[in-house]
Amino acid sequence: MSTIKEVAAVANVSVATVSRVLNNKGYVNEETRKKVLLAIEKLNYVPNEVARSLFKKQSKTIALIVPDIKNPFFPEVARAIEDVMSSQEYTLILCNSDGNVEKEIMYLDVMKQKYVDGIIIVTSTLTPKHIESRDIPIVALDRPISSDLPSVSVNNYEGAKQAVQYLKTIGCKKIAHIRGPHAISNADERYKGYLEEVGHEPWFHPDLVVDGNYHVEQTTEAATRLLLINPDIDGIFAGNDYMAVGVLKAARKLGIRVPDDLSLIGFDGIQLSQLTSPEITTMAQPIYELGSTAAELLLKLIEGKTVERFDYQFEVSLMKGQSTRALGVIPFGK
Known part of the structure; x- marks a missing residue:
């Protein structure tokens, strides 16, 4: 596997110049940029995302912590979150906590160590103290944690x-x-x-x-x-x-x-x-809207943008199926 040093040698530039091209940061003249891109293509160079994460202390990943992945509500909301995050080139890590406070705290610590950029969490056990000490963007989903933490839920x-x-x-x-x-x-x-x-x-x-x-x-x-x-x-x-x-x-x-x-x-x-x-x-x-709103809120926090509202509460609506009898129908034998 090629290294960034080999790319620099083939392009006859410094490692710092290759890094600027890869990260699209800092000035690089167009001719030099083309030389670097040609060297990358020639060597089939793939940036080491782990090393990049350690350097930037970012990983382009977020975590979703839910209490029970067997409950079909959570995979449906996860789909909405993943759609939004993948459109911004983020990867989603799904964690099942069993509603256990020790597992939730463990996941928070592990995700912090892995430089995960933000977390969406469904919890009934964590307190604001648990969240404040982690210093990582967090959005509460389905169950608000505190008025100081962005949350998305229904009435x-x-x-x-x-x-x-x-x-x-x-x-x-x-x-x-x-x-x-x-x-x-x-x-x-x-x-x-x-x-x-x-x-x-x-x-x-x-x-x-x-x-x-x-x-x-x-x-x-x-x-x-x-x-x-x-x-x-x-x-x-x-x-x-x-x-x-x-x-x-x-x-x-x-x-x-x-x-x-x-x-x-x-x-x-x-x-x-x-x-x-x-x-x-x-x-x-509105399951999809809940998930997408939580994801969009988290992206704002990650990017340091202003969050206008901290409490997003949606209404629910009656969806008639076949498990309720029609209006005016008297059950047999009643």
């Missing part, structure tokens, strides 16, 4: 209220909730939105809320128990679409027809919600 509370309101509109009389993990801000906000709509109802009982923890298997088990104990439940708001799939599995196992006996609505709008049978009605996040 989970209002979205949850709209989901339950829709179930009421189509005639559901007893609505349960499969909630996400406790102490995760978006799960808590979706639970609060549900509670705002049903907490005053005479039929409401805390036992109508069960933990699915954003996992299909846990949700299937929890929803099975819930529906066995409360066979009169005719509506379920699942805290995300991944858990809604678990509710479908539980209903099928118990012989409960969706939507004839049970209307189901999720949250996220991931592609998977359109691939199930029946297709899941959901409160859809």
Whole structure:
């Protein structure tokens, strides 16, 4: 493999001149530039990106840290981030933290050591102190960390209220909730939105809320128990679409027809919600816009540009599927 010294020797210039041509920095007259480019082509020289990173303390890479890569929401948002970053010749490193604070801190430290230029992170465990001490551009995605750190998320509370309101509109009389993990801000906000709509109802009982923890298997088990104990439940708001799939599995196992006996609505709008049978009605996040906005914010931070807003919050929208019955249709036997 050729070296920069060999390129300089063939072009009969200094190593510093070759470096200026490679980095497009500093003055080099046109004739000398052509000689260097011809030497590079002749020797098939490829710059050592590792050495370049060490010299510049930059790497043209960014990291995305997510809690669970198996959750289909995160690959979809990663696609948007990668599209934006690759258009600017950045490479994306994907890290799975399992929502573990020690792993998240380890990733922050490793990425800093590797001169990663910036990080987009989905976390419910890191505090502003963890971030401030790293001295690296960071954008919070899906779950804000602090008002001093740029974040991109949706209005989970209002979205949850709209989901339950829709179930009421189509005639559901007893609505349960499969909630996400406790102490995760978006799960808590979706639970609060549900509670705002049903907490005053005479039929409401805390036992109508069960933990699915954003996992299909846990949700299937929890929803099975819930529906066995409360066979009169005719509506379920699942805290995300991944858990809604678990509710479908539980209903099928118990012989409960969706939507004839049970209307189901999720949250996220991931592609998977359109691939199930029946297709899941959901409160859809603008997933691609979330990812691209986070990426554009991070690029501004990396380039030292002014960030006009630190809190980007998008609204969600109802995406009707087949898992909720039509308005005015009374379930058989009710």
